[in-house]
Amino acid sequence: MSGNTHDVMVIGAGFAGMAAALFAARAGLSVAQSGVTGGIDFSTGFIDLMGVHPVAEGIRWDDPWAAVEAVSKDCPKHPYARMIRPDMEAAIGGFTDFLASQGLDYTGHADRNCRALTPVGTVKRTWRVPRTAWKGVLALESAAPTLIVDFHGLKGFSGNQLVEMRKETWPGLRTARVTFPRGSGELYPEHMAWALADPKYREKLAEAVAPHLGDAEYLGFPAVLGLIDPGRVVDHLEELTGRQVFEIPTIPPSIAGPRLRGAFDRGLPGLGVRTLSQATVTEAETVEDGFRFVVGRGGGRTEVRAKAAILATGRFFGKGLIADRHAIREAVFDLPVVQPKTREQWHNKEFFHTDGHAANASGLEVDDRFRPLGRDGRPAHKRLFAAGAILAHQDWMRMKCGAGLAITSAWRAVQGLMQGVD
Numbered sequence: 001m002s003g004n005t006h007d008v009m010v011i012g013a014g015f016a017g018m019a020a021a022l023f024a025a026r027a028g029l030s031v032a033q034s035g036v037t038g039g040i041d042f043s044t045g046f047i048d049l050m051g052v053h054p055v056a057e058g059i060r061w062d063d064p065w066a067a068v069e070a071v072s073k074d075c076p077k078h079p080y081a082r083m084i085r086p087d088m089e090a091a092i093g094g095f096t097d098f099l100a101s102q103g104l105d106y107t108g109h110a111d112r113n114c115r116a117l118t119p120v121g122t123v124k125r126t127w128r129v130p131r132t133a134w135k136g137v138l139a140l141e142s143a144a145p146t147l148i149v150d151f152h153g154l155k156g157f158s159g160n161q162l163v164e165m166r167k168e169t170w171p172g173l174r175t176a177r178v179t180f181p182r183g184s185g186e187l188y189p190e191h192m193a194w195a196l197a198d199p200k201y202r203e204k205l206a207e208a209v210a211p212h213l214g215d216a217e218y219l220g221f222p223a224v225l226g227l228i229d230p231g232r233v234v235d236h237l238e239e240l241t242g243r244q245v246f247e248i249p250t251i252p253p254s255i256a257g258p259r260l261r262g263a264f265d266r267g268l269p270g271l272g273v274r275t276l277s278q279a280t281v282t283e284a285e286t287v288e289d290g291f292r293f294v295v296g297r298g299g300g301r302t303e304v305r306a307k308a309a310i311l312a313t314g315r316f317f318g319k320g321l322i323a324d325r326h327a328i329r330e331a332v333f334d335l336p337v338v339q340p341k342t343r344e345q346w347h348n349k350e351f352f353h354t355d356g357h358a359a360n361a362s363g364l365e366v367d368d369r370f371r372p373l374g375r376d377g378r379p380a381h382k383r384l385f386a387a388g389a390i391l392a393h394q395d396w397m398r399m400k401c402g403a404g405l406a407i408t409s410a411w412r413a414v415q416g417l418m419q420g421v422d
């Protein structure tokens, strides 16, 4: 095992961990980060800020800032209640600027959620979408003549289903199924995306689509248009077809995950972040000047020392929280977890109950600097911070605030860390 003392160890490599590592590195701190596959690998690539509140009533908001204000007032323990809008804007702006520097541009309306198409043809309110999905937002808003292309052999995406779902409000929406220019049989988005990095296959794809274009002003594809620089693939297809081109996410795991992870894998080391990827923290202890961690198991164990730590290990999906037969536990430091009193109260009897499930709002209680509280109600450690889905009093999946909450709380955790030790 090799030793090394960093300013901060970021535990987690989902949206919150990536954002925390980015913000900490940009603040000039020396950063180590570990974590394996998380929600980011399965996301649609959309950055939700706040879409639904109250969840029990299913009220959807076009203005996410008004929704943030409402949730902060109605649920004063929600993590958003500890944030102010300029910080939240700076966080998401900093995050999307970084992605743009890695070839993944994001965009959206100036002050309202956009309505984006999902793979099953429903419409979702979200704050920022990849630039490659943006023309789909415009096509949907204007109900302009649009052709959705799908491919023989590609599962998880159906142009017919999309058209069926939207036909009442979007009569100019049509679909055509074509043969992908490279490969036959079952197709996988990642392989298709690699193929389309080659301009030759884009030309062949444009030829396959040409007979179906008709009066279409917009041309929608499943999200397979390139892995590293999808904006360039979209621009080229626009040139070749003369239509406004956009992507629609395929069902998870879609290509959005590898695109995002790839952007961080390429960009974070350049900012000086020591990434211990595909390995988790297996031991954690506090030492006099901070923390000592062991990352990985067996022969691949690495010791990392850090003056501070940001815990961004997610909830159940990320394995930051573990539920046993009796209680919900925090997995790395065994921090106290806010949770229903008994196991019977974890879940609603009806799986799809509009209230959701109490277990999905369990997590860590934090102070104003996003330091998790210990059993005595005081910060568990003066230099331990938390961010993302592991925070209590929020149900990101139902509130539609997943990535937004992860990114903004990571910003606050780094701010808390930069305030120094009191």
Ligand SMILES: Cc1cc2nc3c(=O)[nH]c(=O)nc-3n(C[C@H](O)[C@H](O)[C@H](O)COP(=O)(O)OP(=O)(O)OC[C@H]3O[C@@H](n4cnc5c(N)ncnc54)[C@H](O)[C@@H]3O)c2cc1C
Pocket (backbone or CB within 6 Å): 011, 012, 013, 014, 015, 016, 017, 034, 035, 036, 037, 038, 039, 040, 041, 042, 043, 044, 045, 046, 047, 048, 049, 252, 279, 280, 281, 282, 312, 313, 314, 315, 317, 318, 319, 320, 331, 332, 387, 388, 389, 390, 396, 401, 402, 403, 404, 406
């Ligand atoms: C299918 C799916 C679709 C989604 N779609 C969207 C969407 O459209 N828009 C949106 O805004 N959000 C979406 N999300 C939510 C989003 O991806 C994140 O899950 C959420 O924002 C929480 O992020 P997080 O980083 O806090 O946690 P997670 O994403 O759960 O990440 C936790 C990380 O911690 C790591 N970890 C856990 N234990 C350890 C340990 N001991 N040591 C080191 N690392 C550890 C994990 O390996 C993982 O990297 C989606 C999520 C899923 C699952």
